[in-house]
Amino acid sequence: MNVVRNKYGKLLKKDNIVVFPGALDGLIEKGLDAVEDVDYELAVESFDQVYHFDPDNMRLLAPYAVSLYETRNFEKAKEIATKLLHSGAAEYLDAMELYLAISIQLQDYEEVEMTIATLLEENIVPPDMIQKFNYLRDLNNRLASRYAISEEPMIELQEALTIEEFLANTPEVQQQIVASMENRQVEAESLKLLAEIAEHEEIHPLVVTYALVLLRDAACDKTLTVKKFGFEKAVVPTELHLPNQDEKTREVIDRISDLNEKDPSRMQMAIEASLRYGIIAYPFSWEGFSAEEVAQGYIHYIDGLFTGEKWIDSELMNLIQSIDEQTEQ
Incomplete structure (x- = not known):
């Protein structure tokens, strides 16, 4: 047994099952490859197995949280993102961005507002990232005001209205x-x-x-x-398809992911904005524009929100802005 330990490192045991570290490394690599291929369901499947045996593995936490987020398992994603924040990860603000994005999806609006306010007041956010956190804050406030639970009881119709x-x-x-x-x-x-x-x-x-x-x-x-x-x-x-279930929407999301894969936070914001279009503009699905044009348009739109630079005036960009502003009404 000592020979085995020396060759493979520390053995992990859980539920009477012994796992060699090399096996977990292989699963992590498989998960990372899946993330690169934008196959988040496969990534989650691999990372789930690693997390079961080695929940504190630093190589695992960030890609696992992102994959859970992309597959809309927000409760689990927040658990992993919280662990990532407490792990002393070097990229703390990147981890915080992910945590806040997950919290917005869970409608934890008050927590998001308090967290961003604290980060800004204590000068934890560097100057080059302030615009990004302010956008997250604005998005959170817009959604909070739009989707906050009304104190008024839900209307129950006794008879049809004219x-x-x-x-x-x-x-x-x-x-x-x-x-x-x-x-x-x-x-x-x-x-x-x-x-x-x-x-x-x-x-x-x-x-x-x-x-x-x-x-x-x-x-x-x-x-x-x-x-x-x-x-x-x-x-x-x-x-009709349900909102955001049409082929054009899927193509737009895939293209946004391809074009902005090096900046996950902006990529996700662009995707979320395009999905808002799918709901507000339904049943219209970017008639007259290709998926490539729409994806490029959303990337320029989100970049403009961060930098403050005005995008080129065009029918597409005006439509994107008009649709996105409907969420504030």
Whole structure:
């Protein structure tokens, strides 16, 4: 046994299973290769096995947290990111960026605000990274104000409204009205209201998105004309993809990842902004622009938010800005 220990280093044992360090190194390399290939599910599969036996392995923590984040396992990602922050990692601020991005996804808005405020007040953030943390702070505040849980009870409709009655409400109340129809049988009169909402050009585009998704779920096969942001097209709800589930969106995300892989934080911000487009602009999916053009546009847009430099005025960049600003309304 001493010969084996000398050859392979310290043996690890858990659940009566002995694991050679070399085996774990091989799994880490497999996970790192998967991250490089943007195959985060495979990466998580490899890193899970390593973490089970060696949870304090410094080579593991950062790529494991990123992979969990990319596969939307935010609770576990935060656990690993917390461990990374407490590990004394040399790239502390990079680890903090990841931790904050995960916390925003978990809607831990107060924690994010307090953390960034402390970092800035105590001059922990170097001058060249202040813009980046201020953007994270602004994004957090925008989402907090938009998605904060209302103290008012959710509206429960006793009977279907007319479109005129619906329009008399604020966009926030309109969202509640449409949300109240979710997860229950939608009656014919409610389907009629949802169809009228979907075709109404002056209703907030997010409310129109909610209406279209509910019509899709209700297998509505009526042809509707939807107008958003100067675009117009006829759609049949039952034939629609869900928001961000179309091929063009997947191509845009893949291209953003390829173009900005050396700056994960900006890459993720660009991806998140493009996904917001997929929700707000639904059912439109970048008609008239290639995935390459859209990906480049989002990279320029996020770079401009960091540097303060104005991007080149164009139809695409104006559309990107217009859609992104809808999250503030």
